[in-house]
Amino acid sequence: MLKVKLGNTEFDTPILVASGTYGYGNEVEGLADVSKFGGIITKSVTRLPREGNPPPRIAETAAGMLNSIGLANLGVEGYCKEKMPFLNELATKIIINVAGTTMSDYIETFEILEDHGGNHVGYEINISCPNVKEGGMEFGVSPDMTEELTKELRKRTGRLLIMKLSPNVTCIQDIGLAAEAGGADAVSAINTVVGMGIDVKKRAVKLHTIYGGLSGPAIKPVALACVHKLSKVLSIPIIGLGGISTAEDVLEFILAGSDLVQVGTINYKHPDRGMTICDELIAFCKENDLSNILDIKGQLDK
Amino acid sequence: MLKVKLGNTEFDTPILVASGTYGYGNEVEGLADVSKFGGIITKSVTRLPREGNPPPRIAETAAGMLNSIGLANLGVEGYCKEKMPFLNELATKIIINVAGTTMSDYIETFEILEDHGGNHVGYEINISCPNVKEGGMEFGVSPDMTEELTKELRKRTGRLLIMKLSPNVTCIQDIGLAAEAGGADAVSAINTVVGMGIDVKKRAVKLHTIYGGLSGPAIKPVALACVHKLSKVLSIPIIGLGGISTAEDVLEFILAGSDLVQVGTINYKHPDRGMTICDELIAFCKENDLSNILDIKGQLDK
Amino acid sequence: MAFQESARVISTEEIAHNTFQVFLNSPLISVAVKSGQFVNILPAPDWEMPMRRPMSVSGVDGSHLGVIFKAVGPGTDLMRDWKIGAEVDLLGPLGNAWHVSEKTPILIGGGVGIAPTWFLHNELKAQGVDHYLIMGSRTANEHFIEHDVGKKLIMCTDDGAFGVSGNVITGLDTIREEIELSTVKLFVCGPAPMMEAVREVAVGENIECEIALETVMACGFGICQGCTMEYVSNGESTDSYRKKFGLVCMDGPVFNAKEIKTCYL
């Protein structure tokens, strides 16, 4: 009832875990059974190792959190050596999230991953990290650069190619259309919303980098609007995310036009939430006589 | 301790009430003593009366609310006749918020207001209402149109001219700079963030217009980031708003670089909050030996 | 004029299945309130959600003010758990009131909409005004009033477990032989489908009828313009402020049934 397809790849459930919110899958041992997920999207990997931003990197806000991790990661070579073997064995599908600064950055990382093999089913391309100059945001705000990058990567893989979009633009549809024109199999929406926190007692900013990315329930309305707008103009599938915490939230994103969804910030508090959501979605299908959860996709009254 | 100046106008306190969140000042009789506010910014007025959007117009979200009122208002002529006499008598400063669709719309409304007299101290120009085609958003996303509109209005008034900016753009600084170049006395930031709500039980959108504006604590981090970014590039003052609910929130906005602030959504729940905040700000000044609350403006460690 | 008042819980009781009646000591509001009006409640001092919870007043007793509610979500769950002595922040009295006329009142309530009819019922009783009270629910345990046709108390249950078997329209039908409906005035509050059904009967048969609408409210006193209902078009251009859409909190909650386009808000 929960099986969904993206291109030729079938996922057991439409619930993926969002990049940067589930580590590399090994940290949750004992806390979650990853086989219930449709798949895991790994923390953004870059061409070279990155130490990330200095502390503090996170702060709580009303119904949300700010983060500015700064794409800390061990680099694509380290990733292939240290993380891939474990991920290859996991009983769920793996999508590798790739970030970069320049076109050649993305392409080199991508080629190393493709050459290395591994049984990941696809890539999610982060062109929307608001927290580092090198986060690809230059791409994420430009339809031309998005299309160009998508095309270059498309040439280089037969695996799923998913472009991850930013809400921090005047018109997200233009970026989505560019990804589609470039040959992406799907888009993910949304990455975090730019925000800032201030500690009055210390008269200091809450994040070392001043600005960070807002995630969690606070941004769900923003994410739903982005997904819905995209669904009106795109013919490729949309992977919805932003503030999903419950099965009801997942249904909202599917009603708004998502094929799959990702759970992010909620994993920190409830590392097993993705799983319990799946159980609830099955119950929902039964109650409503749906043969597949996507039967309600986009089925919004007005 | 709370007196602040904008141009040549002195406000008793830096706390204004946000447009659309305090009606025309008469509804709160008995619930609030408006003389404690620095001023009241009235609900957006347009050239002609507007019935507004069909119900439902509002919905609750995590730490926020969505609205799509659709600039319901009685039009500038009705405003002058029915509302101005009462507002003229209020023991607080009045700023009239003006919305429009076309340049001539704004200008006509503006001229009628200027001709009518009245003792309002200025205008806030809404170029950022996300809820109606006619909400001025076309202006709010274009630096050129913002500058042009500001210039035209600047020619026509000696009163305060404040441009109200939208967060729903790739680069809010560009719009702020355009307002400054056009001769605005200040900018207000921010208007609501575009969002959407879905009712799973009804499989329906929560707002008749599908999309609406998100306000309340959920957007405070977004608003702080906008204010801080603007403060780095503008030389005119910034009026900060978005999710302010407590005195501490006000201090955050001042630390981020605001000269004045506005309280919005919180008025619905606590119509007297603007007043109690003033008392707390005075206490804060005393505790911290500040002769004026703006002594801490922008005083952020890093 | 409305007040903000810090009231205190005096008593709390489960009067029917998942239905609670609470009395609050609120000297300012209780004295000013009229039946049909409502208060806007802060369910807890540290209530984080951006909106209060509006509740019709179910009656007053000196400086005590009653509300009747069902626990259906976070706000009413907190209200269910109110302890005696707890402080509750209220805004009120808000909205307009029922307009009782010469005609025989027939009060029709159901679900969470029993409060304003209950208030009116007790008011009329005190004044010795002859009237009917028709209450609808799904099943027996949601009722807290006796079913007594002689006393003009007509309880209806969808499943027939108590009183009249059927909805409030069936209940209304049972008195058609007793009283000419052109001589009555209906006062209605309940779930949208119930109000809508009564509205259709009333408009169709030209029976005088007032309906107390409910919708999501951010403020409750006219400053957000969020709580709109739609008026029946009166032929004139409706493209004008508050002519086409009324505010439930200020222009209502009580509307003439003939003015209401739909009770589904």
Next chain:
Amino acid sequence: MAFQESARVISTEEIAHNTFQVFLNSPLISVAVKSGQFVNILPAPDWEMPMRRPMSVSGVDGSHLGVIFKAVGPGTDLMRDWKIGAEVDLLGPLGNAWHVSEKTPILIGGGVGIAPTWFLHNELKAQGVDHYLIMGSRTANEHFIEHDVGKKLIMCTDDGAFGVSGNVITGLDTIREEIELSTVKLFVCGPAPMMEAVREVAVGENIECEIALETVMACGFGICQGCTMEYVSNGESTDSYRKKFGLVCMDGPVFNAKEIKTCYL
């Protein structure tokens, strides 16, 4: 390996001013936990904020696990009000543990940082290991342990109202004549200024020292990378993943004082 466990409140007590000790029945975590480790707590089943609240374990007793905390905000306020029998969702045990060596342990705690030192103190006592316990606070009512120099329990108050007058550094100075600090190992947890002061002494005098750091945590088990501390540069290029910045929840919370650039996080 960490567990998610639904624990139950067994006892709750205010052991000092605004300082509470709670024991929870948590058969899985209590058996696995070592002193220095922590649990990540859901303060209430419907806790709406996005982060749990991390708390060091203050001791175990069979299947019971203790935490000691101060009520300083919404999460700890809820914890203060926990009723006996309440269910509490825990993640744990998390983080690394103290590394006791041959050297004489000197435990230094203060503020909310008393829990992990208290755990270690009781462990050492049970093992018959000779050691010192130095606790600092602003004034007398924040202490719950006797001041007894003979028993090597050294309480310090900033205002001198109880025990040694001064901070924990003064407390440490009082035993310098008794014991050569090159033969001891410090185990430190407390407010950042306290830890920072001890770190400077330890590094300056080359005293072995472990510090349990605290910072904001979103997950507590390594998946958010939010809880960073900065390592002292070791000369090599630090431009590499987890060489320059460590994760307090996984690489710590216990760090060698020499590795820590600053305790202010």
